[in-house]
Amino acid sequence: MAMRKKRTNDPEGMRRRVLDVAEEAFQARGYHASSLGDLMAAAGITGGALHHHFPTKKALALAVIEERVAAAVEETWIAPVRAASSAREGVRAVFEAVAAELERQGYVRGCPLNNLAHELSLADADFRVALADIFAGWRRAIADKVRADQQAGGEGGTDPDRFAALAVAVYSGAMSMAKTAQDAGVLRECLKGLENLQLSPGRLVGKRRRRVLQRQIIR
Amino acid sequence: MAMRKKRTNDPEGMRRRVLDVAEEAFQARGYHASSLGDLMAAAGITGGALHHHFPTKKALALAVIEERVAAAVEETWIAPVRAASSAREGVRAVFEAVAAELERQGYVRGCPLNNLAHELSLADADFRVALADIFAGWRRAIADKVRADQQAGGEGGTDPDRFAALAVAVYSGAMSMAKTAQDAGVLRECLKGLENLQLSPGRLVGKRRRRVLQRQIIR
């Protein structure tokens, strides 16, 4: 009697399921608190399959960062800001949408990028660079939108890079507090502050100073 | 021949040394990445001594949060803001001082409170509450200073709670980026934005809404 297929090889699907589970676990419990055994059980896969697609836990986390976290920032922040009528309106809309979503679901897991950035930036240089690149792209998208507004005649008194840094900082910090308090209200509070924000133009004396610190990853 | 003292019991000193190395390790590597073996070796103590003062790792972390992290926020933020000529000046001075210190030491370890908040808030309710209390005290100190400024005739158009939330959020978020980029420049960039901040008064229609989300700690 002929044996039926015991397995259906589906490498893309398998890889996607692993990333799904890992993204979820790293967001909810963090990198170190998520064991590969947990992930294997949650994804319903074996150690051999996991090791085939991601030889180490670090490789898996790097894939989560570069593919999933970056995509989440793109979807949640960059695309909406680009599509908005202005940078200010885009930032406002994202804050509003995130606050509404958090209140709807009833708990706050925090920002995926900031969550991993805090846990992994000092642990490994590859992690740190990957995460820093996402922050940079996030800020650049907002600053570019401000510059586009200025080309269109608006936002005369706003320094694009400064506004972008402030928007990302306020969101990151507000989300940190919201997660710790399990209360999304601080997001709305901070949004109101940002809405009333007036930014004087950056003084144009010389290029913006940028002092990169010497790297030193501890132990 | 008489045996000399083999040991000098010093419970306070022992406890302090454990907290010293734990504070340092949790800040540099995080809670889960710091093993009790590492801490014992760094502090030069035995397992028996550690277990005597802190029966579990969680108890040790809780002590670090309640005694050391809270004290760090008090020393770095609350006391300087209270002593400043105004809330705005206090916030400015702290940003400036922290940025200068980071540039001096050449690397960025991030904010102790935010570091632990991100890793532990969702992991354990006791951790979360202890960390949320520190955030609350931090914001309250700044808001109180704004109210004092208003009693003295200044800051007429600023909502105290809103300004405090924004200041803490900007600092937390800027520090997150500074840590990930290993570059303190974003702190100065965000400070400039805060300096030019104008906050319209909060509308006084009714009490400030505060919607506390139902608790749901994952797994």
Next chain:
DNA sequence: CCAAAAACAGGGTGATCATCCTGTTTATAA
């Protein structure tokens, strides 16, 4: 059709980790 590689299964392994336990030394109180 037939190798060769890719995809997956599943048990093993050494290391690490938090906690516990028994015993010894030091301080305290009666």
Next chain:
DNA sequence: TTATAAACAGGATGATCACCCTGTTTTTGG
């Protein structure tokens, strides 16, 4: 002085973890 508790020493233990290895099944390329 003496009993009692606190303070510390140091090894034991069971669980967990990331990674590896061998073998089997499926797909692919010639």
